[in-house]
Amino acid sequence: MDDDRLISKKEVLERMGISYGQLYRWKRKGLIPEAWFTRRSTFTGQETFFPREKIIERIEQIKDMKGDHPLDDLADVITMHVDAKLQVAFDQLKSLKWFDDSILETCRIDRGRAKPLSIQETLCVAVLSRLRQVARSEELELVHRTLTERLDEALLDRVAEERLQLYLLRKRLSGGGISAEISMVAIAPAKVVFDPDIEQIEAVDLGHVLERIKLDLAKEAEVGSPGGKTDQDTEDVQ
Amino acid sequence: MNDEKRSASLSGAGKLSGGDYTRVSISGAGKVTGDLKAEALRISGAGKVEGRTEALQIAVSGSSAFGGDVVAEEMRVSGAARIDGVARVKELKCSGSYRVKESIAAEYVKISGVLRVGGDVEADLFKTSGGFEIEGLLSADKVEIRPGGRCHAREIGGARIDVRRGGYRERGILLDGLVRMFSGRGTAELSATVIEGDEIHLEDTSADVVRGKRVEIGPGCRIGTVEYSEQLDIHPDAEVKNQTKT
Numbered sequence: 001m002d003d004d005r006l007i008s009k010k011e012v013l014e015r016m017g018i019s020y021g022q023l024y025r026w027k028r029k030g031l032i033p034e035a036w037f038t039r040r041s042t043f044t045g046q047e048t049f050f051p052r053e054k055i056i057e058r059i060e061q062i063k064d065m066k067g068d069h070p071l072d073d074l075a076d077v078i079t080m081h082v083d084a085k086l087q088v089a090f091d092q093l094k095s096l097k098w099f100d101d102s103i104l105e106t107c108r109i110d111r112g113r114a115k116p117l118s119i120q121e122t123l124c125v126a127v128l129s130r131l132r133q134v135a136r137s138e139e140l141e142l143v144h145r146t147l148t149e150r151l152d153e154a155l156l157d158r159v160a161e162e163r164l165q166l167y168l169l170r171k172r173l174s175g176g177g178i179s180a181e182i183s184m185v186a187i188a189p190a191k192v193v194f195d196p197d198i199e200q201i202e203a204v205d206l207g208h209v210l211e212r213i214k215l216d217l218a219k220e221a222e223v224g225s226p227g228g229k230t231d232q233d234t235e236d237v238q
Numbered sequence: 239m240n241d242e243k244r245s246a247s248l249s250g251a252g253k254l255s256g257g258d259y260t261r262v263s264i265s266g267a268g269k270v271t272g273d274l275k276a277e278a279l280r281i282s283g284a285g286k287v288e289g290r291t292e293a294l295q296i297a298v299s300g301s302s303a304f305g306g307d308v309v310a311e312e313m314r315v316s317g318a319a320r321i322d323g324v325a326r327v328k329e330l331k332c333s334g335s336y337r338v339k340e341s342i343a344a345e346y347v348k349i350s351g352v353l354r355v356g357g358d359v360e361a362d363l364f365k366t367s368g369g370f371e372i373e374g375l376l377s378a379d380k381v382e383i384r385p386g387g388r389c390h391a392r393e394i395g396g397a398r399i400d401v402r403r404g405g406y407r408e409r410g411i412l413l414d415g416l417v418r419m420f421s422g423r424g425t426a427e428l429s430a431t432v433i434e435g436d437e438i439h440l441e442d443t444s445a446d447v448v449r450g451k452r453v454e455i456g457p458g459c460r461i462g463t464v465e466y467s468e469q470l471d472i473h474p475d476a477e478v479k480n481q482t483k484t
Contacts, residue, residue: 009434010449010465010484014484019397019436019451020395020396020397020434020435020436020449020450020451021379021396021397021398021435021436022397023395024377024378024379024395024396024397024434025379025397027377028343028360028377044447044463044465044480044482045431045432045446045447045462045463046431046432046446046447047447
């Protein structure tokens with residue numbers, strides 16, 4: 001592991017101007033994933049390290065948003081733990097920038113519909129909008145089918161934990177003067193290795209997409225449109 | 239679909255099948271088979287829930303065993319509780335012994351007696367007098383420990399960490415006996431590999447590393463390295479091998 005991609009806890013506190021208390025509290029609330037904590041022995045004793053870019057980005061997010069949200073709500077928003085029952089109000093989604101009629105069509109979502117989107121549908125929209133620059137329309141269709149048919153709740157729960165990626169792949173086969181290209185879609189953990197003939201068109205980090213969705217929705221909610229709450233039984237904790 | 243909830247009461251020796259109840263009361267030796275959901279669960283005597291338990295209030299006097307996770311707003315134990323899963327309890331109070339196979343997630347934890355946890359303990363406020371063994375991380379905004387036996391956590395982290403002598407004398411003879419029995423030795427001290435916090439006060443503590451903003455190392459401490467950013471005080475009866483200001 002290259003060390004310049006890691007940052008020590010001490011350095012995080014110093015650089016971000018936060019306290020031990022805050023860091024431990026955020027960890028408890030699930031705002032900082034357990035998987036980011038790496039313990040190592042150093043000459044001064046055991047120390048904790050984090051992936052540098054991720055932790056800095058995350059703490060900036062938390063600091064940005066915590067003025068407007070109680071910490072527990074924020075956890076719902078940022079936490080990587082996916083609530084499969086989370087429903088995304090369609091109205092809210094409409095105002096988000098990653099919306100596009102062709103994508104809606106691929107996902108078979110009617111723009112006029114009033115029913116909220118499920119988390120799978122939302123994820124699908126988000127993933128497709130990331131792929132639309134590079135993918136062909138039949139590939140988008142394949143991605144859509146993969147996400148709707150294969151991504152059940154159990155798999156959704158594993159997204160964050162196993163850092164699942166959605167891979168869009170192409171493989172060219174040729175022989176006897178004929179060549180053909182086939183497209184493939186896979187959901188697999190990061191760092192998966194494919195055969196050398198496979199061209200990786202794109203890999204989308206599904207956990208990242210989920211986070212993004214929640215964050216975007218939270219920002220929308222700040223503007224004042226109701227209905228973005230994920231919890232029915234949230235109480236006012238002050 | 240059936241919204242009709244029942245309440246159940248077992249006395250003597252009995253078995254109750256799991257399900258959704260209003261109040262469940264076990265006195266004598268009782269067992270609930272399967273998962274239990276109840277507004278209130280009261281165990282006096284010896285009670286066991288074989289599956290997962292979800293309740294607003296759990297009160298135990300005597301001994302209790304839970305075969306799965308326990309989720310509750312409030313849990314009070316005088317006597318013993320053993321949980322073979324996760325304890326997710328908002329307010330947890332125990333005098334006696336509390337053993338959890340996995341982890342505790344709470345807002346408030348107060349234990350006088352013995353605590354044994356196979357994983358992490360998370361709370362806003364954590365208070366113990368007695369002994370404990372936490373195999374993972376003990377994390378709370380405020381950690382207050384009065385060692386009354388052997389106390390150990392792999393790591394401790396939070397905003398304020400306060401470890402002081404004196405837990406021993408405040409309690410009755412019975413509890414002391416219990417604590418000694420479980421903790422094995424007569425020593426009343428805390429050990430941890432790493433202790434991190436903003437304000438730290440330690441007594442009778444041994445640790446490899448202590449990191450904090452303002453750190454006070456009191457009597458009876460043996461610390462490998464203290465890293466502090468603002469202030470460090472070391473009592474003459476304490477041993478600190480290395481110290482660095484960062």
